Amino acid sequence: MKLLVCISKSPDTTSKISFTEGNSKFDENGVQYIVNPYDEWYALVRALELKEAGGGTVTICTVGSVADDSVIRKALAIGADAAVRIDAEPTDAYYTAMQIAEYAKANEFDLVLTGKETINYNGSQVGGMLAEALDVPFISLASKLDVNGSTATVETEIAGGVQVCEVSIPAVISCAKGMAEQRIPNMRGIMAARTKPLTVVAPADIQALTSFENYDLPPAKAACKMIDPENMDELVSLLHNEAKVI
Amino acid sequence: MSTLVYINSSNGIGKAALEVVSYAKKLGNDVVVVANGNADEASLASLGEYGASKVMVDRSVEGDSQQVTRMIASAAEATGASTVIFSHDLTAKSVAPRLSVRMKAGLVSGAVAVPEGNTVKVNVFSGKAFGHVKINTDKKIISLLPNSIQPEGGGSACSVEDFASNAGDSSIKVLETKKPEGEIPLPEAELVVSAGRGLKGPENWGMVEELASELGAATACSRPVADIGWRPHHEHVGQTGVAIRPNLYIAAGISGAIQHLAGVNGSKVIVVVNTDAEAPFFKAADYGIVGDAFEVLPRLTEAVKKFKSSN
Ligand SMILES: Cc1cc2nc3c(=O)[nH]c(=O)nc-3n(C[C@H](O)[C@H](O)[C@H](O)COP(=O)(O)OP(=O)(O)OC[C@H]3O[C@@H](n4cnc5c(N)ncnc54)[C@H](O)[C@@H]3O)c2cc1C
DSSP, rough: OOOEEEEEEEEETOOOOOTTTTEEEEEOTTOOOOEEIIIIIIIIIIHHHHHHHHHEEEEEEEEGGGGGGHHHHHHHHOSSEEEEEEOOOOOOOOHHHHHHHHHHHHHHSSEEEEEOTTTTTTTOHHHHHHHHHTTTEEEEEEEEEEEETTTTEEEEEEEEEEEEEEEEESSSEEEEETSOOOOOOOHHHHHHHHHSOOOEEEEOOOOOOOEEEEEEOOOOOOOOOOOTTOOOOHHHHHHHHHHOOO | EEEEEEEEEETTTHHHHHHHHHHHHSSSSSEEEEEESOHHHHHGGGGGTEEEEEEEEEOOSSSOOHHHHHHHHHHHHTTTTTTTEEESSSHHHHHHHHHEEEEEEEEEEESOOBBBBEEEEEGGGGEEEEEEEEESSEEEEEOOOOTTSSSOOOOOOOOOOOOOOOOOOOSEEEEEEEEOTTTOOOOGOOOEEEEEEOOOGGGGTTHHHHHHHHHHHHHEEEEHHTTTTTSSSBBBSTTSBBBBOOSSSEEEEEEOOOHHHHHTTTTTTEEEESOOTTTGGGGGEEEEEEEOHHHHHHHHHHHHHHHHHHH
16 A cells, blocks of 8 residues: 655744744744644654555655755654655645645555644644545544455544544545554664665646734733632632633 | 534533534624434524524445544535634544545644734644644635633524435444443533542542532543543543543642643642642642642532522
């Protein structure tokens, strides 16, 4: 089976979020980039498990610049066979998805996996866009995935519960918690990653549909009001009369 | 010109549906709803009270994103709508991106406010910041975060029409659906009671559930609690779990790590119960209680009972 896993970089979860250039750009100063946790913990690891069980190849794909190669190597260290970087700034989800779609069309994958969203833009957009461009089924927020021949069985979150369904492949699936356990790369993986193929592909001519104009931070919280642990009547009365939430 | 609102009515018409219709109304154009699912005619018609002029319903369409995408695209064509509004729920996450490609319409997901011109305010960095996204296409799709605006009723019921959307067959075969009864879906909940590793073990969650049921709240938890299997994964909130923005978030025995805060700091009011006065969560809280959750939670449940019986 030929598996493609879409990887995005995201700032380390402890990063301080701030902006520069008149609040129009994310301030990368001192920020460590990691593989977006959903892409790594769930999509990539499940792809590797499927390959280990049934054979095949796992290729990772990212749209980004040469600065992202270190993040790609991290994902290769976890076990992917090869990487493709489409050499462009991922300006919006549409632009990113259409770039990956061009590559995926030319290379015919059985399954394309993405994380459920990135932790920086939280759009949940790339997977669905890719599926539409490839004209294949899309299942979002999958928590379990198995493949048997040309059928994938997927458990996915629905409003207020879960659903188990069957879909024929090729398909695009976005991965959420439950799919796999996080893998920590070992020394051998890290060494091997250095020599695994990382192909750089020129971008297709695509226009983004949206653009981030600027950012702002939520207003600072007022000081916390401390309440006597013996006096929960006071808390209830504050929640009712002052905060007006109950 | 009209604005099209998509509603999946298979679980009835919830608050999120009223929010998106009210939101669409604020855009100024005629509001048409396109729905699938099996909500009855009267509840669909009641969307008129929030600003819809008409509801088009195709009950033959199920949850498959390809079918729903085709249904909405054909409704957009039939009504000449240039803007489509979703509630940013699980269906929207699978359908809105497809529709964006199909209609070549710029998509903004996670909107928290009404657009200013072509620019929409969204939640980014898992709630740590807001972004202002400009849509550069004539056709637009906006997916609104639940609990971002108040539904505004007051109008009158509207007509409900059957709509044959020719959405085609589903490529997805549903084998099984598991829905725990009576639970409030976390992303839509207005009140949430959450607990962390400070509760010591799954056997102690009774006091969390009792408080939640007394308040009519949903329950949530921190990541380690879901990872160890004390609580189901869908209750895990935070940067790598569900992001929520309820009116009230009560956190007991949760330290308030940055990754946890990222998923809950959009809450209007935060109450923190922790034995450690130095716990970082107090910095993000509106009301703090330095105390043992094992004593404070039952006491709070009693106080809520008392309040309810005297009001
Ligand atoms: C990449 C990454 C992503 C992450 N994503 C998330 C995420 O999405 N969500 C998330 O929650 N975490 C996430 N984490 C984990 C996060 O860093 C914290 O480890 C986690 O939130 C801690 O959970 P906790 O507060 O329940 O447990 P602890 O940190 O162990 O805190 C327990 C708290 O309970 C208090 N306590 C103990 N006994 C009592 C008592 N009897 N009464 C009252 N209080 C008591 C203690 O003082 C302490 O503050 C992530 C971490 C990483 C590295």
